Amino acid sequence: MSRTPPPRRDAFPAFVPMQTRWNDNDEYGHLNNATYLELFDTAITYWQMDNGIEVRGPDAWRFVVVENGCTYFREVGFPDRLSAGLRITRLGSSSYRIEVALFREGEEEAASLGYFVNVLTDAEARPTPMPEDLKARFAPLVVD
Amino acid sequence: MSRTPPPRRDAFPAFVPMQTRWNDNDEYGHLNNATYLELFDTAITYWQMDNGIEVRGPDAWRFVVVENGCTYFREVGFPDRLSAGLRITRLGSSSYRIEVALFREGEEEAASLGYFVNVLTDAEARPTPMPEDLKARFAPLVVD
Amino acid sequence: MSRTPPPRRDAFPAFVPMQTRWNDNDEYGHLNNATYLELFDTAITYWQMDNGIEVRGPDAWRFVVVENGCTYFREVGFPDRLSAGLRITRLGSSSYRIEVALFREGEEEAASLGYFVNVLTDAEARPTPMPEDLKARFAPLVVD
Amino acid sequence: MSRTPPPRRDAFPAFVPMQTRWNDNDEYGHLNNATYLELFDTAITYWQMDNGIEVRGPDAWRFVVVENGCTYFREVGFPDRLSAGLRITRLGSSSYRIEVALFREGEEEAASLGYFVNVLTDAEARPTPMPEDLKARFAPLVVD
Numbered sequence: 358m359s360r361t362p363p364p365r366r367d368a369f370p371a372f373v374p375m376q377t378r379w380n381d382n383d384e385y386g387h388l389n390n391a392t393y394l395e396l397f398d399t400a401i402t403y404w405q406m407d408n409g410i411e412v413r414g415p416d417a418w419r420f421v422v423v424e425n426g427c428t429y430f431r432e433v434g435f436p437d438r439l440s441a442g443l444r445i446t447r448l449g450s451s452s453y454r455i456e457v458a459l460f461r462e463g464e465e466e467a468a469s470l471g472y473f474v475n476v477l478t479d480a481e482a483r484p485t486p487m488p489e490d491l492k493a494r495f496a497p498l499v500v501d
Numbered sequence: 502m503s504r505t506p507p508p509r510r511d512a513f514p515a516f517v518p519m520q521t522r523w524n525d526n527d528e529y530g531h532l533n534n535a536t537y538l539e540l541f542d543t544a545i546t547y548w549q550m551d552n553g554i555e556v557r558g559p560d561a562w563r564f565v566v567v568e569n570g571c572t573y574f575r576e577v578g579f580p581d582r583l584s585a586g587l588r589i590t591r592l593g594s595s596s597y598r599i600e601v602a603l604f605r606e607g608e609e610e611a612a613s614l615g616y617f618v619n620v621l622t623d624a625e626a627r628p629t630p631m632p633e634d635l636k637a638r639f640a641p642l643v644v645d
Numbered sequence: 646m647s648r649t650p651p652p653r654r655d656a657f658p659a660f661v662p663m664q665t666r667w668n669d670n671d672e673y674g675h676l677n678n679a680t681y682l683e684l685f686d687t688a689i690t691y692w693q694m695d696n697g698i699e700v701r702g703p704d705a706w707r708f709v710v711v712e713n714g715c716t717y718f719r720e721v722g723f724p725d726r727l728s729a730g731l732r733i734t735r736l737g738s739s740s741y742r743i744e745v746a747l748f749r750e751g752e753e754e755a756a757s758l759g760y761f762v763n764v765l766t767d768a769e770a771r772p773t774p775m776p777e778d779l780k781a782r783f784a785p786l787v788v789d
Numbered sequence: 790m791s792r793t794p795p796p797r798r799d800a801f802p803a804f805v806p807m808q809t810r811w812n813d814n815d816e817y818g819h820l821n822n823a824t825y826l827e828l829f830d831t832a833i834t835y836w837q838m839d840n841g842i843e844v845r846g847p848d849a850w851r852f853v854v855v856e857n858g859c860t861y862f863r864e865v866g867f868p869d870r871l872s873a874g875l876r877i878t879r880l881g882s883s884s885y886r887i888e889v890a891l892f893r894e895g896e897e898e899a900a901s902l903g904y905f906v907n908v909l910t911d912a913e914a915r916p917t918p919m920p921e922d923l924k925a926r927f928a929p930l931v932v933d
Binding site for chain 2: 662663664666667668674683684686687690691694701723724
Binding site for chain 3: 424425426
């Protein structure tokens with residue numbers, strides 16, 4: 358298989374530190390696949406809350422994940438202290454594609470690269486355009 | 502240490518089958534402690550929903566856990582198919598104590614015994630008496 | 646966005662029943678993304694164990710996930726009783742692509758479709774060809 | 790009910806910072822009970838590893854949890870940044886009782902107080918005395 362090489366830290370405009378937990382490791386002694394998604398979700402949410410994008414409570418923007426995935430380059434596991442790099446590779450009208458890479462301390466190459474395609478929905482769960490001021494808040498993460 | 506012996510199946514008036522998951526096992530190859538609480542919570546909730554006690558949605562009874570705990574008698578783990586035995590050992594005015602035991606297939610003695618002290622709360626999160634018809638719904642679980 | 650339509654039950658040769666848990670739902674009241682991977686992993690592992698493919702213990706085949714992903718068609722959540730459909734869409738020399746779809750009770754169309762690309766590795770964590778008798782065990786899942 | 794009042798920070802000799810995750814909150818919008826145990830376990834393990842008590846790998850000390858529990862004083866939830874206070878209230882021959890309290894940022898009183906009774910076991914899973922140098926490593930956590 359030819360695969361995309363792991364991205365490097367300088368390809369991500371923002372980072373969130375991530376703590377691992379004892380039970381994140383499964384019987385094989387490394388991070389279970391599901392744990393990656395817990396970390397990705399958490400990193401994105403912390404960044405959104407720190408950047409004025411409300412995702413909790415009655416006034417929250419309601420984004421729905423329509424697709425996600427992850428490529429694994431090398432194993433990580435508890436007690437690794439990780440860093441999640443964030444970037445948006447497509448900021449569309451009502452949806453965007455955000456990528457999250459996990460880096461181990463002292464490593465320049467990502468251990469894994471995940472992505473989410475998120476769609477803004479209205480009260481009837483239909484896709485709805487993102488207002489310009491919401492898109493502006495995502496701008497710091499957008500890369501070419 | 503002298504410890505309470507493990508209870509047997511005939512000490513529980515109701516049972517809920519429980520499926521384990523690959524990632525329930527931690528690095529030691531057996532169920533992580535936190536997983537037990539996931540299973541206990543789930544067993545109690547399934548029983549409540551099957552017995553007309555609404556715990557989800559706008560009309561839900563809101564019980565708050567003030568205390569819980571577990572005694573472990575023997576290890577269990579994925580891929581065990583488990584059975585959760587339920588019993589209420591104290592049904593008070595606004596609170597009750599419910600116990601959940603996990604049994605492995607073919608075993609009469611519990612592998613673990615957990616308990617929860619739950620308090621019914623009102624809209625201001627204060628303890629409030631359980632109405633008689635709610636208490637009646639719990640009656641099938643009450644043991645001496 | 647144009648998306649692949651959800652697959653139907655008759656597109657999967659095998660099924661595993663899946664129990665949801667109270668805490669599988671996140672604050673939005675439906676299954677958290679990470680939970681899907683817990684279920685996918687568990688369904689695949691149960692099938693493998695039921696079909697003579699050892700994945701635990703000292704004699705286990707050691708498959709490494711190099712890539713996975715999921716498309717979400719409609720929301721599911723606790724207390725749904727789900728069914729996981731399994732199929733292999735590519736059975737290569739040292740790797741295979743397995744797809745897992747989650748179906749709600751009484752529904753013919755999948756609520757979500759996940760996939761994993763798994764590679765068999767040797768003791769030095771290098772890709773290694775699957776022996777013919779191992780490939781034969783996967784045969785019942787292979788679809789065109 | 791009369792209950793033990795929540796302990797304060799100055800009752801704990803050591804602390805470990807704890808990150809919460811988006812999916813730690815359940816449908817009620819606060820930390821699920823099982824998550825507390827994930828955090829307790831993780832705090833204890835980080836402290837042990839930082840203090841020369843090996844709990845992973847072939848040379849690990851193998852402690853078995855025989856009993857645990859938690860008292861909940863007030864709700865916490867994602868995105869709280871928490872601090873876990875640790876103390877040992879009984880250091881016996883082959884077992885010890887360790888308590889873990891969770892504190893929210895800026896609060897002096899614990900939001901919850903958990904405990905674990907851990908027993909050192911030998912290769913046959915029987916209780917075995919802790920050597921003096923192992924007990925000495927736990928000493929910094931022991932309180933009256």
